[in-house]
Each structure stands twice: as structure tokens, then as C-alpha cells.
Amino acid sequence: MNPRPTPVEAGRSCPDVRREDVSFTSRGQRCAAWLYRCRAETPTPAACVVLAHGWSGVREQRLDAFAARFAAAGIAALVFDYRHFGASEGEPRQLLDIGSQLDDWDSAVAYVCTRPDIDPARVALWGTSLSGGLVLTTAARDRRVAAVVSQVPYVDGLTNLPRLGPAGLGRMAVAYLRDRYAQLRHRPPHMFPVVGPPGSFAAMTSPDAEAGYHAMDPPGSTWRNETPGRVALQAALYRPTRTVAKIACPVFFAIADNDVVTFTRSAQKAAARTPNAEVHVYPGGHFDPYFDALFEQVVADETDFLVRHLLPPAG
Numbered sequence: 001m002n003p004r005p006t007p008v009e010a011g012r013s014c015p016d017v018r019r020e021d022v023s024f025t026s027r028g029q030r031c032a033a034w035l036y037r038c039r040a041e042t043p044t045p046a047a048c049v050v051l052a053h054g055w056s057g058v059r060e061q062r063l064d065a066f067a068a069r070f071a072a073a074g075i076a077a078l079v080f081d082y083r084h085f086g087a088s089e090g091e092p093r094q095l096l097d098i099g100s101q102l103d104d105w106d107s108a109v110a111y112v113c114t115r116p117d118i119d120p121a122r123v124a125l126w127g128t129s130l131s132g133g134l135v136l137t138t139a140a141r142d143r144r145v146a147a148v149v150s151q152v153p154y155v156d157g158l159t160n161l162p163r164l165g166p167a168g169l170g171r172m173a174v175a176y177l178r179d180r181y182a183q184l185r186h187r188p189p190h191m192f193p194v195v196g197p198p199g200s201f202a203a204m205t206s207p208d209a210e211a212g213y214h215a216m217d218p219p220g221s222t223w224r225n226e227t228p229g230r231v232a233l234q235a236a237l238y239r240p241t242r243t244v245a246k247i248a249c250p251v252f253f254a255i256a257d258n259d260v261v262t263f264t265r266s267a268q269k270a271a272a273r274t275p276n277a278e279v280h281v282y283p284g285g286h287f288d289p290y291f292d293a294l295f296e297q298v299v300a301d302e303t304d305f306l307v308r309h310l311l312p313p314a315g
Contacts, residue, residue: 017071019064022078024111026104032087033080033108034059036071037117047122047146047310048076048112052105054129054154055203056096056194058086058223061216062290066126069299073307076118080108086222092189094224096231098134098238105138113144122146122310126302129262129286130154133240136270139251140243147309148247149302151254152286154262155241155270171201172232179229191226203227203235206260212287241270250276252305254289254298261286278305 020035037046049070051063059079067077082104083090084097105125113120124147127135132153139145154160161169171192179190195209196202202209217223244251253271257264264281271277280301282294289298 017068019068024080024107026083026107027100029083029089031080031083031089031104031107032059033078034064034067036067036077036079038071038074038076045115045117045119046074046076047124047306048078048118049124049126049147049149049306049310050105050108050112051077051079051126052082052101052108052131052134054127054131056085056094056223056225056227057129057131057216058221060086060218060221061213061223065290065295066299066302069303070126070306073303073311075124075303075306075310076112078108078112080104081222094191094226094228095189096227098231098234101131101134102137105134106142109138109142109144120144124148124306124310126151128152128289130235132262133238136240136244136247136251136274139249140240140246143248145249147249147306148251149254149305150251150267151289151298151302152256152259152262153240153253153267153270154235155239155244156263156266157236157238159263159266161236168201168205172229175229176232177229183230189228189230191228194225194227204261206286208285208287209261212285212290215287216290241266241273244270244274247274247276250278250305250309252302253277253279254302255279255281256284256286256288257281258284259286 016039022033022035023030063079067079070077081088082101084095112118125135126149128151132150139148175192182190193202195204195213255267271279288294
């Protein structure tokens with residue numbers, strides 16, 4: 001896994017794209033974001049796709065690569081860090097909370113819908129891994145969303161539990177209880193690793209997890225390999241597959257056929273329950289769509305989907 005250059009990928013591979021630092025407020029705290037736009041000015045407000053990362057991920061971990069491609073196709077792209085992560089505000093740091101992140105998605109959509117240069121009727125969502133589930137939940141409850149891209153999505157926490165095994169479940173329960181105790185005592189969160197080698201204790205221990213996360217990480221990244229114990233119960237109970245039937249807009253599912261992190265079969269079942277789903281199954285594992293030839297194929301298909309559903313036909 002050798003990622004392409006990421007720090008200002010738009011300037012290298014998409015010369016017609018510019019990136020602007022912007023921010024919006026979520027629950028009284030600032031979320032840092034990048035807004036990618038075509039350099040060519042248009043007289044009408046642009047379509048926009050909103051992107052954020054998965055479990056503990058930050059925007060510089062390959063989201064700039066996707067955003068630059070979407071912007072080069074004429075679709076503005078807002079890439080943001082959740083509160084408590086990356087360049088956004090929020091203490092304690094690394095506080096992964098599903099309800100909080102759903103609030104941040106709501107705030108991001110509200111922000112782009114109020115910008116005069118964005119068309120609120122043409123706003124899409126793009127999520128990957130955990131955020132691949134968060135965008136499904138957001139679209140199910142917000143009819144303003146015009147389209148969704150859900151990449152290698154986390155759709156059913158209950159199906160993920162058996163992969164931990166009895167020992168892993170026990171250690172996860174201990175991490176949860178220790179973190180809850182820290183909360184009650186008003187102490188810093190009890191953390192455990194996001195990724196680790198097979199057989200270790202971490203949220204993800206598949207053979208490709210540790211290498212995948214580190215391959216996404218550019219020099220100077222703000223990503224940290226730690227997550228709070230309290231999220232263990234949240235993740236187990238989070239099941240966006242239960243709400244996909246309520247999604248009114250088109251949904252693009254990018255599914256890896258050997259995904260042992262969020263599971264291929266779980267994503268396929270969620271897609272089958274989604275009324276207006278376009279399903280693409282790609283060869284590889286959970287982290288392969290971020291890199292090299294598969295990235296090129298996936299981002300091209302996602303761009304085509306967004307253009308079809310957000311941009312008016314030429315002429």
C-alpha cells in the first residue's frame with residue numbers, strides 16, 4: 001500500500017481545483033474543514049459533496065484525494081474533522097462518540113446549505129467505514145440529502161462482535177467499564193488502540209488494519225492510534241442497516257469483496273434493503289479502495305455517480 005501524494009493533492013493532479021480553509025459550528029464548537037472548488041467561476045451555486053472519515057480518522061488520511069477528484073468534476077467538496085479530532089475543537093481529544101459525530105454531520109449539511117455559493121438542493125454525503133454508516137443514518141433522517149456514497153460501510157455492529165472472540169469481548173468489556181469509571185470520576189478517558197496486529201487488543205486487528213491505517217497517514221498527520229473504551233458498547237449497538245429503507249435519495253455502495261473489517265456480506269444486506277441503491281463490488285479488502293489502481297477505479301465510479309445525480313446534463 002503506497003498512497004499517492006496527499007498534502008495538497010489537488011494542486012498536483014487536479015490543477016483546476018483550489019482548496020480553502022473554512023469552519024462551521026457544531027454544538028457550540030468549531031469543526032475545521034477544507035472546501036474544494038473548481039477554479040473556473042460559475043454564475044450559479046454549485047453542487048456539493050460532504051466528506052468525513054471513519055473510526056478515529058482525520059481528513060488528511062486520503063480524503064483530500066477523493067475531494068480533489070470530485071471538485072475537478074465540477075462538484076464542490078467539503079471535508080471536515082469531527083469535534084475532538086484533527087484540527088477541530090473539542091476536549092477531551094480522540095473522544096469518539098457516534099451521537100456526537102451524527103450531530104457534526106447534521107451541522108456540516110446545515111453549513112453548506114446556507115452558503116450562497118452552494119445549491120442546497122444538490123448536496124450529497126460521502127462516508128467510508130464507520131462514516132459509511134453515519135451517512136446512511138443522516139440521509140435516512142434528512143430529506144435535503146440528494147445522494148449518498150457509502151464506501152466499505154460499517155452497517156451492523158452486532159455482526160462485528162463474533163469476530164472478537166471470547167477473549168476480545170472480555171477485554172472490550174473491561175475497556176468499556178474502565179472508561180465509564182473514569183467518566184464518573186471526571187478523569188481523562190480510558191483509551192485502547194484503534195488498530196493492532198492480529199491477536200492483539202485493538203478495535204481492528206485484521207491482517208490489513210494496521211498497515212492500512214499507517215499507509216493512509218501522511219507526514220505530520222494529526223491521527224492518533226487510540227479510542228475511548230466507552231465507544232465499544234456504542235459501536236456494538238449501532239446498526240444503520242435498520243434505517244436504510246427510509247432513505248429517499250440514490251445511494252452508491254462501494255463494497256470490497258474481501259472486507260474482514262466491516263464485512264462484505266453485511267454491506268450487501270444493507271444495500272439490498274436500500275430502495276434506490278447502486279451497488280459496486282470491488283476486489284480487495286477494507287483498505288484497498290484508498291490506494292493505487294483500485295482507488296482510481298473506485299473514485300472514478302463514485303465521481304460518475306455524483307455527476308449523474310448532482311449535475312445537470314450538458315447542453
